[in-house]
Amino acid sequence: MMVLKxxxxxxIIYLIWALIHHKKTKSLTYDIFLEYFLTATLVxxxxxxxxx
Amino acid sequence: xxxxxxxxxxxxxxxxAHLISWEALLIYGLFFILLQVSFSIxxxxxxxxxxxxxNLDQKKLIELTNKEREKKGLPAVVENEVLDKAAxxxxxxxxxxxxxxxxxxxxxxxxDFISGAGYKFTxxxxxxxxxxxxxxxxxxxxxxxPTHRDNLLNSNYKDIGIAVAEGTxxxxxxxxxxxxxxxxxxxxxxxxxxxxGKNLVVPPDLADKPQLAVSTIQTNSPEKTLLDPFKxxxxxxxxxxxxxxxxxxxxxxxxxxxxxFRLSSHYLAHMALLSLAAGSxxxxxxxxxx
Numbered sequence: 120m121m122v123l124k125x126x127x128x129x130x131i132i133y134l135i136w137a138l139i140h141h142k143k144t145k146s147l148t149y150d151i152f153l154e155y156f157l158t159a160t161l162v163x164x165x166x167x168x169x170x171x
Numbered sequence: 172x173x174x175x176x177x178x179x180x181x182x183x184x185x186x187x188a189h190l191i192s193w194e195a196l197l198i199y200g201l202f203f204i205l206l207q208v209s210f211s212i213x214x215x216x217x218x219x220x221x222x223x224x225x226n227l228d229q230k231k232l233i234e235l236t237n238k239e240r241e242k243k244g245l246p247a248v249v250e251n252e253v254l255d256k257a258a259x260x261x262x263x264x265x266x267x268x269x270x271x272x273x274x275x276x277x278x279x280x281x282x283d284f285i286s287g288a289g290y291k292f293t294x295x296x297x298x299x300x301x302x303x304x305x306x307x308x309x310x311x312x313x314x315x316x317p318t319h320r321d322n323l324l325n326s327n328y329k330d331i332g333i334a335v336a337e338g339t340x341x342x343x344x345x346x347x348x349x350x351x352x353x354x355x356x357x358x359x360x361x362x363x364x365x366x367x368g369k370n371l372v373v374p375p376d377l378a379d380k381p382q383l384a385v386s387t388i389q390t391n392s393p394e395k396t397l398l399d400p401f402k403x404x405x406x407x408x409x410x411x412x413x414x415x416x417x418x419x420x421x422x423x424x425x426x427x428x429x430x431x432f433r434l435s436s437h438y439l440a441h442m443a444l445l446s447l448a449a450g451s452x453x454x455x456x457x458x459x460x461x
Contacts, residue, residue, distance in 0.1 A: 120215065122451040129447045132441055154436045155365055157196035158415075162448035164200050165408040166206045169401065169455050 214342030222344020254332020266338035296365035318368030
């Protein structure tokens, strides 16, 4: 379960960084946020499917 | 729709490949969930088809346990046939009642099996493990868990019994390991059992309980497992991550060659997260200790 915690932390950092970066560059659109959100969800589903 | 639009950006609009669009990401996620659901359905409708084939050795588990005790300067525990039978009874009961716990749904306790096998203890302990591929992994997992490590390195124990049993648990072929420790020497006011870091005092009426019927579990070479759900899930996970990573790299390369800028998400961030996911998948193991 430690790997799930590490990946969970990675996902949070990834999403926060994405929001800050695209806000700064004024490039935050619905489609771009959806890509980040779905990528984050996908990697969590992959690991949870294997571990649980 | 041209086939290359699935893999590289569109030549006129430069829109990203279909296989890395947000719709594709959604489909990958749904596909993986469907795979997990299908495992549950197969486990329910065809018990024993899915499972993990382990290569565990009872003697090696005792040897590794004693190696860990030696490292801490503790005396080695000696294999006790009665405790072996207690562990076998416990494993048999977990398959029979289909549970994964120290206490059975029917109310049977760890000391029921130890006493039931005929071991008159003053202090005892129990560690459980399932779905490990090797003996080394089992002992390493026990040592990584503080409560199991405390049990394994308890100086009160003099005897050890271990059972490695194959059976079907929750519809999946499972290898269970039951490790029982004990001593008949006087160490406590009343007999007690160490379970998950808790010292449980055994009820005084234990001596009046009838002994359990003792029978050892067959340890014939197990039938070949058809499908290992853990390895299949890992393979599917690696495949999805590889497809996305390769297509993201291809997308950057094609756009650079075309000299085109496209407002998009940051690929380096995606790559970093995918690498972390691949590393996490690599480190993930199906084994669980209790």
